[in-house]
Amino acid sequence: MTNVLEIRNLALGYPGLTLFKHLSVDIHAGTTLAVIGANGSGKSTFVKMLLGLMDPLAGRLTWPSGRPDEIGYLAQLTEFDRRFPIRVRDLAAMGAWRGFGLWSGLGRAGRDRVAAALDEAGILDLADRSLHTLSGGQLQRTLFARVILQDAPLILLDEPFAAVDQSTEAHLLSIIKRWREEGRAVVLVVHDLSSVLDHCSHALLLGGGTATHGPVDEVLTPDRLVSQGYLSESQAAWMFRGQANAQENRAHV
């Protein structure tokens, strides 16, 4: 499998605060990595480092096919100022500026690409609306359309489902599935152990001074989630009770 990014022996943190060290991860094309951890465990710091906004304390990042011109990036919705005076189609089109230049016109082909992205995000009918008239879910769809137009090999989504309803989440997950099928790598910061994880192949669990990476089933175990401070023992027992029952039933067959 092709690696989009190889992370070796990474340590992350700030002066006087090491969040974790010794993390090595291969981010493969066509996979989805969930980044999960308690508040303050370093999820946003990891995202900032991937975006090149801060240097690691130690370690090395290698991009086997060269560092992409752009990383597809969806910030947390709360960081977005929707009073910005712009229409839905113009915000989405900002994802494609590399293709047509910042100040030149979009042209017919560019306009068609923007319309196709809005259509895929399910908001073509809102193209001429001003941003401040959108609901949270509609704004998130607009921001997804912008990421579609970025056309990047690595896509970073910071809590993409924090403020959206179930049907919007299902729609956005179908876009993520397509990205994966196209061979892009998708990294998602997720806030809870939700159904989103069913759509992720790998997980990176941060917390307790450690970073654990691997296939979802191997990383998000009750023991790890407790030892890395994400769940209390009683929460883990409650959340994984179904699994314990299934194991017990198997033992009785």
Ligand SMILES: Nc1ncnc2c1ncn2[C@@H]1O[C@H](COP(=O)(O)OP(=O)(O)OP(=O)(O)O)[C@@H](O)[C@H]1O
């Ligand atoms: N610029 C900074 N300088 C010093 N410490 C920082 C800085 N930014 C973040 N931190 C600290 O680093 C730790 C990790 O922060 P980060 O925002 O990465 O966590 P997070 O996992 O994204 O948390 P949350 O779930 O609350 O958003 C926290 O203890 C935070 O206070």
